Amino acid sequence: MDVETPDTANRRTESRYRKDRRVGEGTYAVVYEATETATGRRVAIKKIKVRQQKDGLDVSALREIKALQELRHPNVLELMDVYAHKGNLNLVLEYLDSDLEQIVKDRSLVFTAADIKSWMLMTLRGVEHCHRNWILHRDLKPNNLLLAANGQLKLADFGLAREHADLNCAGRMTSQVVTLWYRAPELLFGARDYGPTVDIWSVGCIFAELMLRTPYLPGDGEMQQLDVIFRALGTPTEEDWPGMTKLPQYVQYRAYPKQPLRMLFKAAGQDALDLLAGMLRFDPAKRFTAREALQHPYFQNSPRPTPHERLPRIDAAKARDEEIAGVKRKLDALLGEDAMQLGGESTACQCLCSYHLLTFAYTATRLASLEDGATTKRVARRLSFSMGV
Amino acid sequence: MSSSSSTSTRPRSGDTPRARQTTLAALPNAVVTREQFTATPSAKRGVSRSLESQLRALGCEFIQAAGILLKLPQVTMATAQVLLQRFYYVESLLDVSLLDAVAGALFTAAKVEETPRRIPDVVNVLHYLRQRRRGGDTAPLDGFTQDYYDLRDGLLATESRLLVALGFDVHVQLPYGLMVNYLQAMGLAGNHALAQRAWNYLNDALRTPVYVLYQPHVLACAAVDLATRHCRVPMPTSPPWWEVFEAEADEIRAVCGWLGRLYADPALPANLPLTSAELARHLATL
Numbered sequence: 163m164d165v166e167t168p169d170t171a172n173r174r175t176e177s178r179y180r181k182d183r184r185v186g187e188g189t190y191a192v193v194y195e196a197t198e199t200a201t202g203r204r205v206a207i208k209k210i211k212v213r214q215q216k217d218g219l220d221v222s223a224l225r226e227i228k229a230l231q232e233l234r235h236p237n238v239l240e241l242m243d244v245y246a247h248k249g250n251l252n253l254v255l256e257y258l259d260s261d262l263e264q265i266v267k268d269r270s271l272v273f274t275a276a277d278i279k280s281w282m283l284m285t286l287r288g289v290e291h292c293h294r295n296w297i298l299h300r301d302l303k304p305n306n307l308l309l310a311a312n313g314q315l316k317l318a319d320f321g322l323a324r325e326h327a328d329l330n331c332a333g334r335m336t337s338q339v340v341t342l343w344y345r346a347p348e349l350l351f352g353a354r355d356y357g358p359t360v361d362i363w364s365v366g367c368i369f370a371e372l373m374l375r376t377p378y379l380p381g382d383g384e385m386q387q388l389d390v391i392f393r394a395l396g397t398p399t400e401e402d403w404p405g406m407t408k409l410p411q412y413v414q415y416r417a418y419p420k421q422p423l424r425m426l427f428k429a430a431g432q433d434a435l436d437l438l439a440g441m442l443r444f445d446p447a448k449r450f451t452a453r454e455a456l457q458h459p460y461f462q463n464s465p466r467p468t469p470h471e472r473l474p475r476i477d478a479a480k481a482r483d484e485e486i487a488g489v490k491r492k493l494d495a496l497l498g499e500d501a502m503q504l505g506g507e508s509t510a511c512q513c514l515c516s517y518h519l520l521t522f523a524y525t526a527t528r529l530a531s532l533e534d535g536a537t538t539k540r541v542a543r544r545l546s547f548s549m550g551v
Numbered sequence: 552m553s554s555s556s557s558t559s560t561r562p563r564s565g566d567t568p569r570a571r572q573t574t575l576a577a578l579p580n581a582v583v584t585r586e587q588f589t590a591t592p593s594a595k596r597g598v599s600r601s602l603e604s605q606l607r608a609l610g611c612e613f614i615q616a617a618g619i620l621l622k623l624p625q626v627t628m629a630t631a632q633v634l635l636q637r638f639y640y641v642e643s644l645l646d647v648s649l650l651d652a653v654a655g656a657l658f659t660a661a662k663v664e665e666t667p668r669r670i671p672d673v674v675n676v677l678h679y680l681r682q683r684r685r686g687g688d689t690a691p692l693d694g695f696t697q698d699y700y701d702l703r704d705g706l707l708a709t710e711s712r713l714l715v716a717l718g719f720d721v722h723v724q725l726p727y728g729l730m731v732n733y734l735q736a737m738g739l740a741g742n743h744a745l746a747q748r749a750w751n752y753l754n755d756a757l758r759t760p761v762y763v764l765y766q767p768h769v770l771a772c773a774a775v776d777l778a779t780r781h782c783r784v785p786m787p788t789s790p791p792w793w794e795v796f797e798a799e800a801d802e803i804r805a806v807c808g809w810l811g812r813l814y815a816d817p818a819l820p821a822n823l824p825l826t827s828a829e830l831a832r833h834l835a836t837l
Binding site for chain 1: 639658711
């Protein structure tokens, strides 16, 4: 029997997919929408950018491949294939068109308590599956919880994920993980031997965000983040969290009083608040595990979680139309301002003017790309976030 | 992955369906098929079976030595050796130089096991080991010499080639933890000499093909079996103790056979070819 060479096998995998359009760009990858030619199934291809070969292939790509190969679960994004092309790694993933962040931000959607319960249940099931396989996700946030067309929620973006079973690695993991607003307090204090409960903290923040419809703990920087957390939940004492003061980057914070969660979450049920409090406990040892959270009465009490097919979802076409309309309005406004300021003589006026021209150029490009359909909402939103337009 | 396991290049995931796997491993290790094992890419190009196994053993020896110099944990060194063994069931020693493959496997394993090492360090350690074997100058390389660039480029090229060759399956489930578990389950963990001996058998076995032929629980049982025989620790035989751990007698015997052959073999000759070019010249003189 003649065995196929790796190169032909690799090319055969590659030829099974057709890249259709560029969908988004992250720090280490470009995402394309593609089609599996044999079945017509829509897939996403994540092309890992080769950084200038300083450290060879990106570790996060390896981590993502390794984690996703091991995790097979209805609530975890499926890795269908991997192939190399001109030195780039390409990950073929399920295509999902929206994420929980879009849902939270879409003001036209109304969530019921049952909807929130359903999303929480799916998130925790995915997280529990990761933890049962000794994998920490380390970057849970609404943006990384993708939603399938049938409403199923799937954990995505395992670029920061890693195994945590190795005892020889204990105490040597980096604390620079998880997007700031969802980062657990032990990480902010520089803990290096943390465990699965860092993910549970993130899930707690997401739970709160689903109820509030706005990020729960939005800090501006690492120092300020702890301040925001303590202001919301009260500053912990050594009694609440034994060992806190021994953490590498421990600093004393102002002693904020503990406030009942009820103050902020006025409409939430007592069982929901109880679960939230359990997931946001300061001491990682006392914080709920994924399994404990799933066994919480909240999930058994009424209302029953909404079946995933009936959850609120984004109307993609409508969302794009709205965004285009918004950008157009902005352009008109900018045009008006510039016309007025062009008459001005002073340097300050000219500076302001060129600033506006820049903004104008940027906004115009954004509009063009939106109307083109070349970029989706997600990219546009990410850019607008970082550029502050 | 179900879809890519259909390619014949990738070592197959045995014939145990994943659902039936009851060991601690979430995924079974990739093992090679009979065809892949008997007709390796190197064998098809005229490399004799004994030379190939000597070169594989030498590669493993390099990895083990480099790992110690780079202060890597044994888990990383073992993973690298398994990756190297798997790699040469898909690629030929005449196409990818042994030294490059060693560098690529070690570098990848260090990333996979979350103990990354810098490229200059890996390159310099391998340069040192190579020069020592050839009796050349062992001074560290200047980062701007052709020799350094060659080694580095070889490493980077092999890194991606290795991933493609293995179908991106870099998952290696090692038997060390299982072996210790089994000893604990049988109340033998207190016997340090026994545990150490079993551990050493697992290390030595990395130089044989057993890691690409059998699943880790079989390797763990074989190591315990050999160690208990050597230390004269009586074990239950009817029914045999390994049945509890789902291993079979003939599998264990086969693993012990490979180890026996390893210990019977003389030390590796000093002038083994380290690169594809050297190997080609060596084959031409035969």
